[in-house]
Amino acid sequence: MATIVKTPSGSWKAVVRKTGWPQVIKTFRTKRDAEDWARRVEDEMVRGVYIDRAPSERITLAQALDRYLAEITPTKAKGTQRCERTSAAMLKSHLGGYSLAALASDIIARYRDGRRATISERTGRSITPATVRLELALLGHLYTVAIKEWGLGLVYNPVRNVRRPSAGEGRDRRLSWSETRGLLKAVNSHSNPMLGWITRIALFTAMRQGEILGLRYGQVDMARRVVRLSDTKNDTARTVPLSRRAARVFEQALGNPCRPNDTGLIFPGEPGRDGKRRPYVINKLWAAACIKAGIQELHFHDLRHEAVSRLVEMGLSDQEVAAVSGHKTMQMLRRYTHLRAEDLVERLEVVRKRGSR
Secondary structure, eight states: OEEEEEEETOOOHHHHEEEEEEEEEEEEEHHHHHHHHHHHHHHHHHHHHOOOHOOOOOOSSSHHHHHHHHHHHSSSSSHHHHHHHHHHHHHHHHHHHHBBTOOOOHHHHHHHHHTOOOOOOSSBBBBOHHHHHHHHHHHHHHHHHHIIIIOOOOOGEEEEEGGOOOOOOOOOOHHHHHHOOOOOOOHSSSSSSSHHHHHHHHHHHOOOOOEEEHHGGGGTTTTTTEEEEEEEEEEEOOEEOHHHHHHHHHHHHTTOTTTOOOOOOEEEEEEEETSSSEEEOOOHHHHHHHHTTTTOOTTHHHHHHHHHHHHHTTTOOHHHHHHOOOSHHHHHHHHOOOOHHHHHHHHHHHHHHHTTT
16 A cells, blocks of 8 residues: 655655565655556556656766667677767757656657767768667667666666668779779888788778788788688678788788787787787878778778678688678678679670580
8 A cells, every 4th residue: 555645844654565566655746646546556556567666867878878888789899889889979969958868769760860860070970870770779789688687777778769770772882903003103112021921811801990900920820811801890700711812911021020929910000108018009090091092982891891792702602701801791791892893894794605505
């Protein structure tokens, strides 16, 4: 039976006690609100569906994100951790003051629309749909964890009712042969040969930038002409076969006469303030090389797209290409594959001649 009492401050406190359930207390401005709430709680207890929502009303999204970053994010890949910290900072700045219970689907939808209309200070362009999708994915998984593991008394996940921006078709930037020659000439002319080696390895193997920069000597088996990757974006280890061109680049990199002896990294940077060497940083050097080669709108990650597309054009099957690139699904592989129409014309002609024999 519920007890309704008036507090010295003039508010009304409702206390619900029922056998088999913990005591529940809540304070209201009016007696009517206290009575209505108490009746609803008692009814839910009788039906066995009562959920204590108080924890979700007390914790803010900012606090929940801090807990998520401390408990959940460290279990993910390093690249995902960096991405989630960035997404969490943005969510905090816009929605951090809301309690988890108060953050409804319409509020999240307005956040989505506002983010899509935001101009990035770094690029001067609108925030991409992919960025917004990642932020909503983080928010949605936070609610899933809060419901299943944290026991905060949440009834549902509000992000599930919010439409996410379309992922789009993805980038389809391909390098022309003249651009390829100009790019390789520019990176090879740099004073540090590592820039050229890293670029060619990306172009010949379809490895990601982080995978290349994090390579250690023990991962490269020149006798078998393979590279073993354990720390990948999708947490799935894979073995990358090396073409003759890729093997020659690795031979040059492994035989680097200027290699420091205090690290196992193939492409090490200068020691930090703590004296520890970390992977070589190429972002600014890469941008400068593209400018020198007269190439516009080319990201380093586009080399992975280019390499995957070339593997398909060489005649490798989807399964063979996926084994090299590490794509888990054929859908993602196709998003990375962009075939040149002129190359397809040549292939069609070859097929036609074979069929006419």
